[in-house]
Amino acid sequence: METRIKELRARDKLTQEDLAKKVNVRRETIVFLEKGKYNPSLKLAYDIAKVFNLAIEEVFLIDK
Amino acid sequence: MNKIKTMLILMLAGTVTFTVGLWLYSTKSELSIIEYTTAGLVFVVVVFSLVIGFKRLKDAKQGIPPEDELSVKIKQKAAANAFVFSFWLWTMIILFMGDKEIRPTIPIGIGIIGSGLIFIGLWVYYSKTGLGNGDSN
Numbered sequence: 673m674e675t676r677i678k679e680l681r682a683r684d685k686l687t688q689e690d691l692a693k694k695v696n697v698r699r700e701t702i703v704f705l706e707k708g709k710y711n712p713s714l715k716l717a718y719d720i721a722k723v724f725n726l727a728i729e730e731v732f733l734i735d736k
Numbered sequence: 737m738n739k740i741k742t743m744l745i746l747m748l749a750g751t752v753t754f755t756v757g758l759w760l761y762s763t764k765s766e767l768s769i770i771e772y773t774t775a776g777l778v779f780v781v782v783v784f785s786l787v788i789g790f791k792r793l794k795d796a797k798q799g800i801p802p803e804d805e806l807s808v809k810i811k812q813k814a815a816a817n818a819f820v821f822s823f824w825l826w827t828m829i830i831l832f833m834g835d836k837e838i839r840p841t842i843p844i845g846i847g848i849i850g851s852g853l854i855f856i857g858l859w860v861y862y863s864k865t866g867l868g869n870g871d872s873n
Contacts, residue, residue, distance in 0.1 A: 697804040698795075700863070704806060709866030713805050 674733040678706045680724045695719040742792040742802065749785040752778060770842055777849045784856050810862045818855035825850045 681691055688702045704710035721728045756778050792802040826847050833843045
C-alpha cells in the first residue's frame, strides 16, 4: 500500500517526529508507513488522515 | 502501566545478573567452556534487556510512547516465530546431547537461553525491516 504521508508532511511542514507525536506513535512507525512497509490499523489511518484534514483514501492509496 | 513494565524489565535483568554472578562466584570447581559460554549468552540477554529498559525510560521522559501498534505487532511476530524456531533448537539439543553424559541443566540452559536469543534476533530483524504489507494486518 502506498501513502502520501511524506508529501503531505512536506506540505504542512511537519517532521516525522511531529506527526508521530500528533498521532501518539513512535517515529519508526511513521518511517515504515512512508516506506510502505506497514499497513496501519484503521484508527491510526484515521488519525493520520485527520491531521492532514483529508479522508483516509486520500492519504492511503490501496493497490488494485 | 508502561512504567511498571519498564521497572519489571530492569528488575528481571538485575535479578538474572545477580544470580549468574552468585553462581560464578560460588562455583568451587573450574568452569568448563560450556559454562563460560552459557554465562556469556546470559550476559548478552541481560545487556539487551537493560538497553530496552533504559530506552523505554528515556522515551517516556521525552513524551514518546514506549510501545505503539507497530512495536507490539513486531514483538508478537518475533515471539510467535521464536516459538517455532525453538522447537527446532530443542530437537537439535535432543539429537546432539541426548545420549551424552552431561548434567541435565546444561541442555535445558542452552534451550532456554537459545530461545531467548532467537527472540532477540528476530525482534531486531523485524525492527529493522518492518513487517511488510502482508504481515501487518
